[in-house]
Amino acid sequence: MPPLTRWHIKSAFIYLAVAMALGMVLALGAVMQLPTWIAYLSPVFFHLIMVGWVTQMIFGVIFWMFPIVTRARPRGNEKLGWAVYILLNVGLLLRVLSEPLNAINPQDVWGWGLVLSALFQWLAAVFFVYNSWPRVKERYRGD
Amino acid sequence: MPKLSQWYIKFSFGYLLLGFTFGALLLAHKGQPIHPAFWNWLPAHIEFLLFGWVAQLTLGMAFWILPRYWKEPRRGNTTGAYVALILLNVGIWLTAMGPVLRLSPWALILGRALEVGAALAFAHAAFPRVVGREG
Numbered sequence: 001m002p003p004l005t006r007w008h009i010k011s012a013f014i015y016l017a018v019a020m021a022l023g024m025v026l027a028l029g030a031v032m033q034l035p036t037w038i039a040y041l042s043p044v045f046f047h048l049i050m051v052g053w054v055t056q057m058i059f060g061v062i063f064w065m066f067p068i069v070t071r072a073r074p075r076g077n078e079k080l081g082w083a084v085y086i087l088l089n090v091g092l093l094l095r096v097l098s099e100p101l102n103a104i105n106p107q108d109v110w111g112w113g114l115v116l117s118a119l120f121q122w123l124a125a126v127f128f129v130y131n132s133w134p135r136v137k138e139r140y141r142g143d
Numbered sequence: 144m145p146k147l148s149q150w151y152i153k154f155s156f157g158y159l160l161l162g163f164t165f166g167a168l169l170l171a172h173k174g175q176p177i178h179p180a181f182w183n184w185l186p187a188h189i190e191f192l193l194f195g196w197v198a199q200l201t202l203g204m205a206f207w208i209l210p211r212y213w214k215e216p217r218r219g220n221t222t223g224a225y226v227a228l229i230l231l232n233v234g235i236w237l238t239a240m241g242p243v244l245r246l247s248p249w250a251l252i253l254g255r256a257l258e259v260g261a262a263l264a265f266a267h268a269a270f271p272r273v274v275g276r277e278g
Contacts, residue, residue, distance in 0.1 A: 054197060055159075067144055095170065102174055114174030118167035125163035129156045136152045138144060 001064055004081050008060025011089060015052025019045055040103035044096050051092050059084065059128055066135040076131045084128045091120030144207050147224055151203025154232060158195025162188055187239035195235050202265055209272040223268030231261035
């Protein structure tokens, strides 16, 4: 298993655990008084699961298991693969931080944090597809 | 990777891009409001990513890696899997575009019905391949 895949999969497990913990905290809101900003984390909960866990796990497994491009360049551009990992995770963490802070202070700088988060995650998807597209093919049979 | 899996996976990549594009616009709009009509795209964002990206990728991978037969055709009767690809994608677009184009609620119902058809057609094709080593 290549190092990038290990980073993706381990990060995915951490996001899953954090998402479950957040889900529990959000559920506690029904039986006890919680700080207001907690309620704004509901979209974060869904995105920790769908982006942090599901999509990240898929990205890691595809990088590992899809047919190689060539023997010389088996997994496409590895640097671009790392860029995908960094953009996806920095983008998602920026959202976790900015979403409740922006909800509490709508005119503050945190609104731009959400814009930056959106851009980072979108770039991660674009770079992932660009890098993985050539690997959606029959088994590699030599040049 | 068989041709049909390539179709499923390439379609799923397309939906990943579409879903993330809508999602990025919605998130940016939350931070720096652009236009309130953007919220009409929320169902499309969810539909494209849940069914177009994750479910479609899963079906493509399943068609590729489920056990094959010793004799041709190695993947059995594949008609259901081809039918599922068409039903799923038409269903996704009908379901996603309903709120955006203000279509009748029947568009959503028809879209979901096509998705049910896709699930049944794919299951019909894949069930016989869900076996142990002894067959």
